Amino acid sequence: MLKLLREVFRTGEATVKYPFAPAEVSKDFRGKPEHDSVSCIACAACTIACPPNAIAMETDVEAETRTWSISYGRCIFCGRCEEACPTGAIKLSADFELAVARKEDLTTKAVFRLAKCRSCGEPLAPAKEVAYVADLINAFCTSPEEADRTRLLVATCPECKRKHDVEQVASLGIERQLENRR
Amino acid sequence: MSAFISPNDLTAQPAGLSMSDHIASMKGQLLSNIKRSAYVYRVDCGGCNGCEIEIFAAITPLFDAERFGIKVVASPRHADILLYTGAVTRAMRMPALRAYAAAPEPKIVVSYGACGCSGGIFHDLYCVWGGTDKIVPVDVYIPGCPPTPPATIYGFAMALGLLGQKLKAETHIEADGEAAPLQHPDMPYNLRVLLERQARQMAGYRQGKDIVEEFLSLLESRDPVQVESRIARFIAAETDPRRAEIFSGLCQTFTRTLTDEQP
Numbered sequence: 001m002l003k004l005l006r007e008v009f010r011t012g013e014a015t016v017k018y019p020f021a022p023a024e025v026s027k028d029f030r031g032k033p034e035h036d037s038v039s040c041i042a043c044a045a046c047t048i049a050c051p052p053n054a055i056a057m058e059t060d061v062e063a064e065t066r067t068w069s070i071s072y073g074r075c076i077f078c079g080r081c082e083e084a085c086p087t088g089a090i091k092l093s094a095d096f097e098l099a100v101a102r103k104e105d106l107t108t109k110a111v112f113r114l115a116k117c118r119s120c121g122e123p124l125a126p127a128k129e130v131a132y133v134a135d136l137i138n139a140f141c142t143s144p145e146e147a148d149r150t151r152l153l154v155a156t157c158p159e160c161k162r163k164h165d166v167e168q169v170a171s172l173g174i175e176r177q178l179e180n181r182r
Numbered sequence: 183m184s185a186f187i188s189p190n191d192l193t194a195q196p197a198g199l200s201m202s203d204h205i206a207s208m209k210g211q212l213l214s215n216i217k218r219s220a221y222v223y224r225v226d227c228g229g230c231n232g233c234e235i236e237i238f239a240a241i242t243p244l245f246d247a248e249r250f251g252i253k254v255v256a257s258p259r260h261a262d263i264l265l266y267t268g269a270v271t272r273a274m275r276m277p278a279l280r281a282y283a284a285a286p287e288p289k290i291v292v293s294y295g296a297c298g299c300s301g302g303i304f305h306d307l308y309c310v311w312g313g314t315d316k317i318v319p320v321d322v323y324i325p326g327c328p329p330t331p332p333a334t335i336y337g338f339a340m341a342l343g344l345l346g347q348k349l350k351a352e353t354h355i356e357a358d359g360e361a362a363p364l365q366h367p368d369m370p371y372n373l374r375v376l377l378e379r380q381a382r383q384m385a386g387y388r389q390g391k392d393i394v395e396e397f398l399s400l401l402e403s404r405d406p407v408q409v410e411s412r413i414a415r416f417i418a419a420e421t422d423p424r425r426a427e428i429f430s431g432l433c434q435t436f437t438r439t440l441t442d443e444q445p
Contacts, residue, residue, distance in 0.1 A: 083387035
């Protein structure tokens with residue numbers, strides 16, 4: 001009996017203080033995915049990686065917007081979005097206090113603008129994504145003319161690129177034929 | 183290709199239960215002056231048992247939800263709070279409704295876990311209703327897969343009106359001239375990709391990312407000491423042999439790339 005009592009006093013209180021004190025979480029705890037909309041380029045890598053489709057992206061061609069959304073109610077906190085993100089815009093935080101009374105409060109959204117194709121004017125890709133890719137490729141460019149060319153190339157839709165290629169090849173062919181005749 | 187058809191669109195959806203005004207006012211009164219223990223009845227509507235394990239972890243002495251009077255009972259007739267876990271399989275609809283009907287008014291319904299909140303990873307399966315709120319009116323949603331015991335305690339405290347809600351619906355709209363910053367703009371892109379790839383191969387995506395960030399910060403730091411000796415000193419100070427090995431591998435790749443580029 002006394003032995004047991006001594007053991008009880010030696011052990012002390014095991015119960016955690018939460019909710020009166022902040023709960024301690026381990027170092028790699030996977031809590032609420034925190035989305036930094038400024039560094040997000042709306043590339044949709046996270047929506048493809050997300051196993052339960054908690055992260056979704058919807059493109060509205062009429063309004064020329066792309067809406068990124070996450071439903072914390074469907075999220076399984078696996079961290080695949082964090083692995084897939086090329087810009088580090090989404091990170092799992094230590095926040096676990098996610099209970100809500102209204103279901104709408106479980107959704108966070110971010111609206112991004114779409115860039116238009118330089119050639120035909122149709123909506124192409126998120127403007128931030130186009131700018132980000134152009135910035136990345138710029139680092140390889142040796143001359144300002146080449147940089148301008150890549151910027152134009154990145155902001156052109158595949159359809160227009162194909163059309164331009166065909167036109168260029170055709171004009172080359174005509175010149176060559178003329179040369180052969182001479 | 184035709185538009186994506188969810189199996190749930192092809193089958194009949196049950197009409198949700200509605201709550202009368204009288205019961206709603208009773209519930210408000212219960213929450214405003216609850217001066218007794220709140221008994222919880224747990225309804226498993228086809229969960230994977232992860233949520234159940236966490237609920238029972240929450241009532242163990244370590245987290246001790248019973249110090250707030252929250253007690254798990256064996257019958258819905260004793261319950262104040264009904265705790266629905268799982269994505270609500272088709273077979274479990276009637277038992278779930280029977281448990282709801284058996285609990286005395288006013289009762290609080292808590293939807294527990296990602297599956298309970300919205301169907302979770304099973305949301306588009308043909309055999310589930312996809313969330314507790316499809317069949318009974320829900321008062322509190324506790325997301326998580328599964329929710330940790332502190333998250334459970336927080337959810338209960340919210341259901342009883344003791345703690346406030348923290349999460350709010352947000353919509354960010356892209357501002358004019360908003361641009362995503364390039365990461366490590368001074369670092370050659372090919373070198374960075376090479377290092378990132380190697381670190382991921384050695385340590386996986388999550389830890390590999392952390393390790394390569396640490397390595398790049400070592401390279402970028404404005405220390406007058408030579409880069410190689412700086413990295414060597416860091417590796418010597420590293421206590422984890424696995425991390426030290428990965429760092430020395432990254433260092434080899436770095437020097438090899440430099441010597442390849444210079445001649």
